Amino acid sequence: MRTFRLTPPSEAFAFLEELNDVQRQAVEHTEGPVLIIAGAGSGKTRVLTYRIAYLLATGRAYPEQILALTFTNKAAREMQRRIEELVGPRAQHIWMGTFHALFARILRQEIDHLGLWNRQFTIYDTEDQERLLLGVIKEKQLDPKLISPRSVRHRISFWKNQLLSPEEARRLAANVLEAHAADLYALYQERLARANALDFDDLLLLPIRLFEQFPEVLARYQQRFRYILIDEYQDTNRAQYVVTRLLAAAHRNLCVVGDDAQAIYAFRGADIRNILSFQEDYPDAAVFRLEQNYRSTKRILRAADSVIRFNRNQLPKQLWTANPDGEPIVLLRCASEREEGETIARMLLQLRREGYPYREMAVLYRTNAQSRAIEDGLRMAAVPYQLVGGLSFYKRREIKDVLAYLRLLVNPDDEEALLRVLNVPPRGIGERTLERLRLLAAERGYSLWQAIAHASEAGISTRALNPLERFREMVEHYRAQLGTRAAVELVRDYLGATGLMEALLAERTPEAEARWENVQELLSAIAEFQQLRPEATLDAFLQEVSLLTDIDTYEPDTDRVTLMTVHAAKGLEFRVVFIAGMEEGLFPILAPDTDIEEERRLFYVGLTRARERLFLSHSQSRYRFGTLQYMERSRFLQEIDPEVLVDERGRPIAGSGTGTLSGSDADRRVVYDEDILDWHALRPGMRVEHPQFGEGRVLEVQGSGPQARVLVHFDLYGQKKLVLQYARLRRA
DNA sequence: TAAGGGCTGATTTTT
DNA sequence: TCAGCCCTTA
Numbered sequence: 001m002r003t004f005r006l007t008p009p010s011e012a013f014a015f016l017e018e019l020n021d022v023q024r025q026a027v028e029h030t031e032g033p034v035l036i037i038a039g040a041g042s043g044k045t046r047v048l049t050y051r052i053a054y055l056l057a058t059g060r061a062y063p064e065q066i067l068a069l070t071f072t073n074k075a076a077r078e079m080q081r082r083i084e085e086l087v088g089p090r091a092q093h094i095w096m097g098t099f100h101a102l103f104a105r106i107l108r109q110e111i112d113h114l115g116l117w118n119r120q121f122t123i124y125d126t127e128d129q130e131r132l133l134l135g136v137i138k139e140k141q142l143d144p145k146l147i148s149p150r151s152v153r154h155r156i157s158f159w160k161n162q163l164l165s166p167e168e169a170r171r172l173a174a175n176v177l178e179a180h181a182a183d184l185y186a187l188y189q190e191r192l193a194r195a196n197a198l199d200f201d202d203l204l205l206l207p208i209r210l211f212e213q214f215p216e217v218l219a220r221y222q223q224r225f226r227y228i229l230i231d232e233y234q235d236t237n238r239a240q241y242v243v244t245r246l247l248a249a250a251h252r253n254l255c256v257v258g259d260d261a262q263a264i265y266a267f268r269g270a271d272i273r274n275i276l277s278f279q280e281d282y283p284d285a286a287v288f289r290l291e292q293n294y295r296s297t298k299r300i301l302r303a304a305d306s307v308i309r310f311n312r313n314q315l316p317k318q319l320w321t322a323n324p325d326g327e328p329i330v331l332l333r334c335a336s337e338r339e340e341g342e343t344i345a346r347m348l349l350q351l352r353r354e355g356y357p358y359r360e361m362a363v364l365y366r367t368n369a370q371s372r373a374i375e376d377g378l379r380m381a382a383v384p385y386q387l388v389g390g391l392s393f394y395k396r397r398e399i400k401d402v403l404a405y406l407r408l409l410v411n412p413d414d415e416e417a418l419l420r421v422l423n424v425p426p427r428g429i430g431e432r433t434l435e436r437l438r439l440l441a442a443e444r445g446y447s448l449w450q451a452i453a454h455a456s457e458a459g460i461s462t463r464a465l466n467p468l469e470r471f472r473e474m475v476e477h478y479r480a481q482l483g484t485r486a487a488v489e490l491v492r493d494y495l496g497a498t499g500l501m502e503a504l505l506a507e508r509t510p511e512a513e514a515r516w517e518n519v520q521e522l523l524s525a526i527a528e529f530q531q532l533r534p535e536a537t538l539d540a541f542l543q544e545v546s547l548l549t550d551i552d553t554y555e556p557d558t559d560r561v562t563l564m565t566v567h568a569a570k571g572l573e574f575r576v577v578f579i580a581g582m583e584e585g586l587f588p589i590l591a592p593d594t595d596i597e598e599e600r601r602l603f604y605v606g607l608t609r610a611r612e613r614l615f616l617s618h619s620q621s622r623y624r625f626g627t628l629q630y631m632e633r634s635r636f637l638q639e640i641d642p643e644v645l646v647d648e649r650g651r652p653i654a655g656s657g658t659g660t661l662s663g664s665d666a667d668r669r670v671v672y673d674e675d676i677l678d679w680h681a682l683r684p685g686m687r688v689e690h691p692q693f694g695e696g697r698v699l700e701v702q703g704s705g706p707q708a709r710v711l712v713h714f715d716l717y718g719q720k721k722l723v724l725q726y727a728r729l730r731r732a
Numbered sequence: 733t734a735a736g737g738g739c740t741g742a743t744t745t746t747t
Numbered sequence: 748t749c750a751g752c753c754c755t756t757a
Contacts, residue, residue: 430733742750
């Protein structure tokens with residue numbers, strides 16, 4: 001009997017042998033729409049990379065005919081590297097990158113069609129957006145405290161993701177607040193155009209408008225991209241959905257990979273329904289389910305599975321693994337944040353002795369604010385770590401100042417850049433002068449930059465006219481040299497002329513010195529960029545920087561423990577994972593608009609990052625908003641199958657309920673309070689530990705019951721009298 | 733116009 | 748806790 005094969009097996013396809021049956025089918029099913037539901041650790045990236053390699057090896061497409069969309073630059077780079085291993089350097093010609101980067105690239109080519117912008121456009125980050133909005137809000141005589149730039153930015157972003165214009169938003173506005181926001185949206189959009197700037201959402205929105213208004217442009221890209229692949233499809237928003245549907249309309253070779261259980265970006269407009277819509281739009285789509293997990297131990301997978309089952313909105317699937325049972329999951333109870341950091345550090349050292357390299361271990365948390373206590377703990381224990389995220393390099397003030405100066409060279413109409421640096425360092429250009437310029441710009445339809453050229457007509461005093469003119473000449477001088485000399489040298493001279501560096505040095509504070517060093521580091525980054533891509537211009541550098549994210553700075557090769565948010569860890573894996581801060585209100589974070597199922601999916605993402613060992617920690621107290629708060633254990637801990645959980649000493653977790661349902665609040669409190677001492681157990685002379693004051697010795701117990709008073713001599717804080725109920729003392 | 737001091741409000745997560 | 752903002756003063 002002969003089985004028909006589209007392509008004969010040969011050396012070129014030897015890599016297919018490394019796939020399981022479903023993976024291989026998903027790779028070989030090249031034509032038409034394909035939906036791959038890929039559970040955590042099921043070899044999703046492998047399928048995507050092999051599929052691309054297969055398209056190339058079978059001659060179905062040239063590299064430049066493949067469009068592969070990811071959510072982070074890092075994911076794109078990783079995929080590029082792996083394809084290169086399979087097919088060699090021609091992988092470099094694949095259109096692979098983030099949605100935002102690739103559509104920015106298309107807009108650089110085509111934006112002239114739309115009229116309002118030119119190719120030198122700048123990309124505004126959220127800070128630029130909010131500064132612009134603040135100006136617009138004040139201009140409309142609204143109170144920024146009632147209508148905050150932040151909330152307006154949110155709303156506008158939401159509208160843009162729904163593909164709504166300012167006019168449509170205005171029509172749909174349900175209340176006064178939304179009506180104001182819609183008006184601000186209109187003005188905001190005008191100002192963006194005047195500044196020749198786009199925001200992140202425009203990078204997706206404008207290609208849609210472009211393709212809809214200019215079918216011949218769309219047709220060109222439809223022909224170019226014969227195969228389209230999208231990673232992390234569960235996190236696409238409406239605009240991303242529409243733009244890829246347009247591009248794929250002609251050939252329908254659209255392959256999307258996603259896992260609804262890992263959808264964690266609904267807050268940013270991502271819509272899980274895109275996976276469901278996909279099957280409606282393409283009823284003939286082939287669907288593949290990758291359910292074998294290659295990453296984690298059975299226990300880890302069981303923990304993750306038991307948690308995610310509490311979500312109602314979930315596509316049915318059954319992940320399984322052939323991996324060993326592995327070690328139980330360890331629950332670490334800590335009295336304070338400080339202790340949590342210390343405990344984690346101690347465990348890391350121990351694991352290191354057991355043979356786990358630091359680079360194979362990660363500490364994950366819900367919010368960046370938590371990193372501080374953990375960092376302290378690791379630093380004290382001399383555990384090397386690398387922090388991903390937090391205040392990233394490119395968000396620092398001095399770096400943003402320098403970048404604003406550079407943006408001005410490429411696009412002098414960039415108003416937020418101009419406002420940022422016009423008087424930095426102080427040049428004697430104050431609020432009054434600026435007001436006059438704004439007025440002139442509004443009257444004549446100038447950009448602010450053009451208004452400066454006509455400053456003498458704005459009724460500005462000669463005293464302020466002088467520095468304005470010098471500023472304009474300086475920018476023009478270096479602008480004229482763009483492209484004629486090496487970028488690094490140009491930038492160095494230009495920065496010298498601005499007086500920015502000088503001002504930093506003159507401050508003579510350690511902070512200013514650190515800032516100065518950061519600027520030097522930025523110069524090195526420019527030099528490096530230029531070396532890597534000699535043909536690239538300054539605006540290419542600026543664009544790359546504006547689309548960088550924190551995770552992109554992650555260096556997996558150094559032997560250090562990784563600290564990052566669970567969000568940032570998506571797509572990564574480690575042999576050992578700690579998830580810190582497993583407390584109600586923190587993870588899940590509780591706000592009026594919290595979507596508990598999304599929080600649970602996020603926890604699921606965290607759990608499934610672990611390959612071999614998993615540790616969950618929670619602290620009984622924590623400083624929030626500057627005051628000490630007592631924290632309850634996270635409900636998610638109750639949802640983990642108790643059979644895979646042990647405490648720090650390897651004992652099973654008692655009182656966790658049956659494992660099929662989460663315990664009631666009362667149950668939870670019992671577990672939570674297990675080690676808290678009550679008055680029966682307290683004896684003078686006993687060593688105890690307090691969440692805030694640390695360790696000490698009991699001197700005296702007065703009264704009985706929860707209201708009993710305890711006199712304790714703390715090692716560090718001296719004598720304190722405490723109400724037992726609130727003191728939450730534990731045996732030290 | 734620039735610098736310094738006190739007050740307030742915020743903390744999710746990020747392309 | 749802390750950073751950014753507003754107000755005051757030189």
